[in-house]
Amino acid sequence: GQQLNQSPQSMFIQEGEDVSMNCTSSSIFNTWLWYKQDPGEGPVLLIALYKAGELTSNGRLTAQFGITRKDSFLNISASIPSDVGIYFCAGRDSGNTPLVFGKGTRLSVIA
Amino acid sequence: DAGITQSPRHKVTETGTPVTLRCHQTENHRYMYWYRQDPGHGLRLIHYSYGVKDTDKGEVSDGYSVSRSKTEDFLLTLESATSSQTSVYFCAISTRDNNEQFFGPGTRLTVL
Numbered sequence: 001g002q003q004l005n006q007s008p009q010s011m012f013i014q015e016g017e018d019v020s021m022n023c024t025s026s027s028i029f030n031t032w033l034w035y036k037q038d039p040g041e042g043p044v045l046l047i048a049l050y051k052a053g054e055l056t057s058n059g060r061l062t063a064q065f066g067i068t069r070k071d072s073f074l075n076i077s078a079s080i081p082s083d084v085g086i087y088f089c090a091g092r093d094s095g096n097t098p099l100v101f102g103k104g105t106r107l108s109v110i111a
Numbered sequence: 112d113a114g115i116t117q118s119p120r121h122k123v124t125e126t127g128t129p130v131t132l133r134c135h136q137t138e139n140h141r142y143m144y145w146y147r148q149d150p151g152h153g154l155r156l157i158h159y160s161y162g163v164k165d166t167d168k169g170e171v172s173d174g175y176s177v178s179r180s181k182t183e184d185f186l187l188t189l190e191s192a193t194s195s196q197t198s199v200y201f202c203a204i205s206t207r208d209n210n211e212q213f214f215g216p217g218t219r220l221t222v223l
Contacts, residue, residue, distance in 0.1 A: 033212065043214045044214070088154065096161075098144065098156050099212055101155075102153065
């Protein structure tokens with residue numbers, strides 16, 4: 001079946017630093033979604049991408065839909081302590097298929 | 112907030128007992144999903160529904176059944192719970208032609 005490789009698995013950064021993480025797929029996707037999960041809660045949708053090459057921002061977060069349609073990137077600028085959590089990417093190849101999820105990137109921010 | 116609630120939020124049960132988890136939505140979305148989340152495995156799809164009485168299996172459906180008799184409710188049943196089904200279970204819904212997907216708060220299930 002389809003697989004998403006998300007990297008890095010975890011990262012420790014200093015407050016104020018920028019963060020980059022990415023997902024790659026073995027097949028083409030038509031939708032990419034990025035989520036954040038805080039401890040004890042459900043994943044929260046951060047950004048949705050629908051077109052190859054699309055670059056979308058949500059505050060300090062910016063995500064891109066790769067032009068090959070097999071990858072996506074999430075950047076966080078000027079990290080703050082509340083950015084701590086697990087970030088998931090998810091993709092879908094058509095409107096009727098379930099999302100495929102990456103295994104997550106655990107972000108820790110050192111004040 | 113996509114109007115998703117899950118009940119119970121926490122449950123401890125014994126091996127061999129039946130367990131039913133409920134997902135309720137208030138906004139008439141067509142697609143609903145059940146996932147389990149375990150360390151090292153991320154989110155794995157158990158079953159999903161694309162309408163009342165229309166369901167399909169996900170990647171980890173063995174030992175689970177689902178029912179959807181009303182648009183707003185999607186039930187996940189463990190007919191005979193096993194310790195390997197100890198997990199956090201999330202319900203989700205999809206909006207607008209099955210694109211954006213939103214999650215409920217989760218149910219933590221412990222099978223002793």
